[in-house]
Amino acid sequence: MPIKFLNNYPENNLKDSIVKKDGSPLNGEIWLYQQLLNINNQIDFQDNDEWYFYHNYNLSMHPGSKGKVEGQVDFLLLNRDGLIVIEVKGGTVKVENGCFYSLKEEDFYIAQNPFIQAKEYVNSLRDLIGNSKLFICKAIVFPHTNNFQLVGPELEGYKHCFYSYSNFRNIQTDFAKTENFYRFLCGLIKETKKVINSSINVYRERNRVFTNFPRMSLQELRRIKNQLFPNQIAYSYNIDTINSDLILNTNYDILKGLKKNRRVLIQGKPGTGKTALGLKLIAENYLNQKKGVIFCANLLVKKKIEYLLISEYKIDPTYIAFEIFSKNKAEQYLTKELDYYIFDEAQEYFDNDLYEYVNQFDKLNCAPIFYILYDIDQTILSDTEDLGFYEDYFIQEGFIHYFFDNVFRTAQHPQINEICTAIRSLNIGFVYKKLGQKFLQSDDVIKKIAFFSYFIKNNSFHPKDKVILIESHIFDEVKNLLISYFDDFVLELSENNINLLSEKIKFTTPIKYRGLENEDVLLVGKGLSDVNRTQLYIGATRAMVSLNLMVWN
16 A cells, blocks of 8 residues: 555544544544545555655654644655645635634634644754755645635745645546545645746756755655654654753754754864764764764774663664774765764874765765764874864865864863863973872882772772773783782773673773773873873873872883
8 A cells, every 4th residue: 555644543433533632523634634545545656656644743742853843733745755744724714814714613713824834834844854855845725615715925825735625626526536636746746846946046046946856765765754753662762861861961052053064073172072962963863763874983982882872772773883983894884875974083094084985975976964073182093283184175175164172071070171281281290289199100019009009999989980091002011010919809991891880990091991981080101291191181081070190100
């Protein structure tokens, strides 16, 4: 059956299903629903045609509404040509002095203007769906009103999308009436495009609307259908939880500002919310049933994000892939099937042909959304000066550049931010002064063991809220000491245990821990110099409440 009736009302009992709040039937809406049933049973559709039909669509229930968009649409009809918003007024309708009136029993009462309603619903759906390739139009139907005149500047523009009793009153057979309404629906989107084209510069913009809104493939149609009518039961995700915890919790205005840009560079220092923004982008796209991939710079962040979204928020893994960026891995995702790409900590692979990879999509004749998140100050593998070239190149290629310099980690102790700045400027004296007893610089093994012991056994923080970050140049040496004296209390962090609760304090390098954070951090580094300051800077920025520093001599 080409028409999918998503409400699944019993066909023989519409009067009990399509009703007002008092239980009385909505005769106009029942008439329209019956017409679609007749079309489905009597009209021969093409083999690759699919229509989706929904009654009483609540805009506030759409995942993209965030509870801020209200309205009850009488009907939505989705097919490969686009989406039709249908507003129905049953009974007799008339207009006097710009006011609409409907007949109830023998008296007329003031009613909402269905033409304005339909127009507003179209605009709201465009914002909610955010799909520039989906054409949305409106239809206004008065099935019981005869000789309604579309007079005046407010109504004349609706002639192409208005259908009433006058359209079929002289048609004799039921089949012919059904066929007449079917032709109206099929021609509506085409007629609306013609009206739009006629209102713009014909010589410069001829066929613009037809070019921008081609007929959708079945795959694209079904994706839009899932976006409008998500089947959240299938994977047990909760729209409200995803909205409140991931999307609306902080910095939602930033997310809104990014929504209409398709190529975005997002630069920001630690704590400005780049990774959190990446989660918001995934959640927002998922609620709109869009598929994508996030490329991470290290395995620990990949595993942490993957666990959070898949295991805790129950996001369907078929909608998002998690990968470590490499040329070969990225080539596997060079496809028209994905809607968006997120590159986290991209400063580490700017010079790994990232810009060439993005440009390959032009050859595929597709335009997915790109979000490139980076911080030049945190780069380990690349030269800072060289990265400026790639940054400028992306901007020249049409990327919008956002620079975040405000730290939004409201829970982070203000002093830690000052210490991080001092580490970047190699001001070891300021670091020592600020940390006091939480700072150790010694080549005495006994003092080192005592410093580790105090951090490990201090009950101010739970072991899960602590982490030891060791500069990579001395990692094996420090690891051997930790294992020798504190094997029962520490555990090397890996992709296999990052999401497991443990009574042991985990340790790793700042590079591997980048993008993550913890309450209490013990940072171990070999002095403070140009060689290691980026690692120590990254490690210090991971601390939220307490930072300890051991200079390993």
